[in-house]
Amino acid sequence: MDLDAYVAAHQHEWNRLRVLVRRRRLSGEDADELLDLYQRVATHLSQIRSGAPDPMVVQMLSGLVADARTKATGVRTASWAGVGQFFAVQLPGMLYRTRAWWLSTLVVNVLLAFAIGIWVDRHPGVQTSFVPADQLQNLVQHEFSGYYSQYAAQDFAAHVWTNNAWIAAVCIATGVLGLPVIYLLWMNTLNVGVMGGIMSAHGRSAEFFGLILPHGMLELTAVFVAAGVGLRLCWTWIEPGPRRRADALAEEVRSSVVVVLGLVLVLLVSGVIEAFVTPSGLPTWARIGIGAAAEVGFLAYVFVIGRRAVLSGQSSDVADIDRAAAAPVAA
Structure with missing residues (x-):
């Protein structure tokens, strides 16, 4: 040339x-x-x-x-309107749409944790199969309560936040496979149930719930939301409905990312409660009350604002311009 x-x-x-x-x-x-x-x-x-x-x-x-x-x-720029759309429509709408999945996950795992706790409480041999007999007293009297105050509060909050956010992200990222989510749920429920059973067997059930409930209500709800959304992805892959399997999965994955971003903030709140409220000198009723208020606030956000977003026909998916072309399907 x-x-x-x-x-x-x-x-x-x-x-x-x-x-x-x-x-x-x-x-x-x-x-x-x-x-x-x-x-x-x-x-x-x-x-x-x-x-x-x-x-x-x-x-x-x-x-x-x-x-x-x-x-x-054209050029699209970030704006506060987009942030408002996320928190007022996309996030609560997706949480409300998936409520059957994560509420079912919550109920099943809470009941299972109580069943494991009762079983461990009534069988001393089971307790020593998880924790050596010579370490039980130290665990019950010092290690369990000391866990919440062994680090500086701000460092502990950051550690708890990143760890739980990672668990939530993994639940959704591996959700299409199904089994990894079930495994994570089982390990989490087993740990809570065994620890509760051991504390109860040594007459410290009040201390256990006094330390677990303030942050645990919101924290575990967030984990169950992530797991429920992940399992919903698995079911979408199995039964996509009238949509092509690839289109159905792509739509649900995009909407699930909204939940991941939202749960990062929810888990930040629970992490702050766990670091600053749980080990504080406040009365037990006050600490549990703070945790209950955070939980009620989250549920109100889902079932009031989220329901309103769904009833108005708003979508939790990305805008049309950001979606790949989808094949038409029969009605």
């Missing part, structure tokens, strides 16, 4: 495209011309790259094509 001749032949098109890009307003004819020139110049760039890749010409045309693309498609 004779690069000088090629540049001379098409320079007027590049100059015209540059003029259109710099205009603040375009008429209908100008917009059509801009799109036509954008396609032509993109082709010129491709030909020069393959035939005579001069760095200066390639750089100049690359910038021009990028500017033309931005002019044609």
